[in-house]
Amino acid sequence: MPELPEVETVRDGLDRLVTGAVVRDVEVFRDYSVRRHDGGPAGFVDQLRGRRLAGAARRGKYLWLPLTDVAPTGQTVPAAALLAHLGMSGQLLVRDPAVAGEWEHPHLRARIHLDGAPSGARYLDFVDQRTFGHLSVTDLAPTPDGAPGGRGSPLPAVPEPVAHIGRDLLDPALDRPALVERVRRRRTGIKRALLDQAVVSGVGNIYADEALWRARVHYARATDRMTRPVVGRVLDAATEVMTEALGQGGTSFDDLYVDVNGESGYFSRSLAVYGRLGEPCRRCATPVRRDEFMNRSSFTCPVCQPRPRNGRW
DNA sequence: GTTTATTCCTGAGCGC
DNA sequence: TGCGCTCAGGAATAAA
Known part of the structure; x- marks a missing residue:
């Protein structure tokens, strides 16, 4: 069951392997996995496509990848993020089909196609057997104390659905x-x-x-x-x-x-x-x-x- | 406002 | 072999 140490292990991996990558396309295979996203599966795909993954942050069991625009005229400070909760059985797998083949996990719920990942990976796969996990794209909200939003977050902001969650025990800003x-x-x-x-x-x-x-x-x-x-x-x-x-x-x-x-x-x-x-x-x-x-x-x-x-x- | 119970979901494992 | 039952549980939401 993913709790803080498991989610942090995943965050660290994402930070190293996909930061800087641009989302080329998104496939949602099970609508329930994006149920928390305002705007449904189509809106989810729309808000991700063409944006850059600017890092990987975490508070408690919530994980998010801040998003920036790619166009030179676009924003460079993230105002939104791809938010993930792994629930009981969620996995985020960074995959390169050129190395690992085109094999698909039987519980693959969504696939994010990447360009320019530092690891050369092409896919960020969301796999979730028991489907308690979910993905969404949400706006970032400032933290009340002005401290960084969580591990891996230089910004004093968290995704809106995370705002009511307390800081975790490994957070330096915890009072x-x-x-x-x-x-x-x-x-x-x-x-x-x-x-x-x-x-x-x-x-x-x-x-x-x-x-x-x-x-x-x-x-x-x-x-x-x-x-x-x-x-x-x-x-x-x-x-x-x-x-x-x-x-x-x-x-x-x-x-x-x-x-x-x-x-x-x-x-x-x-x-x-x-x-x-x-x-x-x-x-x-x-x-x-x-x-x-x-x-x-x-x-x-x-x-x-x-x-x-x-x-x- | 605070606290607790219910609900969502799938598949492994087990007994018959 | 195969069917039906139980169990695992994070957290939003409803209810107390």
């Missing part, structure tokens, strides 16, 4: 003390707060479970009854686990997450609790437990992370 207070003002459980992208972005189910295990905190702990040091410990753990995962190219369980070259990451070998039902806790050997939570799973060590008596679901 950490303010984040601690934001968490403590919530009247909910700590895992819900971690997963709320408006509070802090980039954390999904896997890294939330891993961070809580590292911090020895149960997911139902009430945020408004947690001390600043304990909230800080959870945020530190989340930062730490995502930084480590990034160093290993992200977490892959199967071929649903790969980088821009189709390669898997290795962090799944380092997971302490996620997906390890019944297996021994890496600290105390107690079998890992699985609870149903928010229509998904939560994995905890029952000893290291005791359930609070008066927690919040």
Whole structure:
């Protein structure tokens, strides 16, 4: 599942391999994949064709490629961007058919034809089995704090659909003390707060479970009854686990997450609790437990992370 | 205004 | 072999 480390791995690949390329043409094979675009598939194609990909930026799990005009009379400062969210299974693959052949992935949803990519690649393919991911072209909106919009973004701007998303834990412009207070003002459980992208972005189910295990905190702990040091410990753990995962190219369980070259990451070998039902806790050997939570799973060590008596679901 | 439940979607994996 | 069922889950949206 692409969370922050996986999306950052993809962003880095796009930055290196397609920055400067011009969009020659666009094919949309499944309209649902551009459902968030105002103007439908035809408008999506129209707004991309002939424009230059000026870089690759990211905040949380959102990824965008700022767009500039190619004509000498055109704008050189990006006012719009190609925005992507990978959902559960989205992939952005940079491909050169001259090297890899004309093979098409069975879940290819859209193809962006490129001219002049630094890597020589011809295609930027959007592949998405479970179709929760999406692409759109949107305007850029200025950031309220005047700081860069996110990783890889020199401009103090983000795509409009990203404006309500909080900065992520790896963002140098994140106001950490303010984040601690934001968490403590919530009247909910700590895992819900971690997963709320408006509070802090980039954390999904896997890294939330891993961070809580590292911090020895149960997911139902009430945020408004947690001390600043304990909230800080959870945020530190989340930062730490995502930084480590990034160093290993992200977490892959199967071929649903790969980088821009189709390669898997290795962090799944380092997971302490996620997906390890019944297996021994890496600290105390107690079998890992699985609870149903928010229509998904939560994995905890029952000893290291005791359930609070008066927690919040 | 804040918090929570529902909904979207596909295909792998499993039991019968 | 093949059918039907369950499960995975990010985040917009509706509902409480």
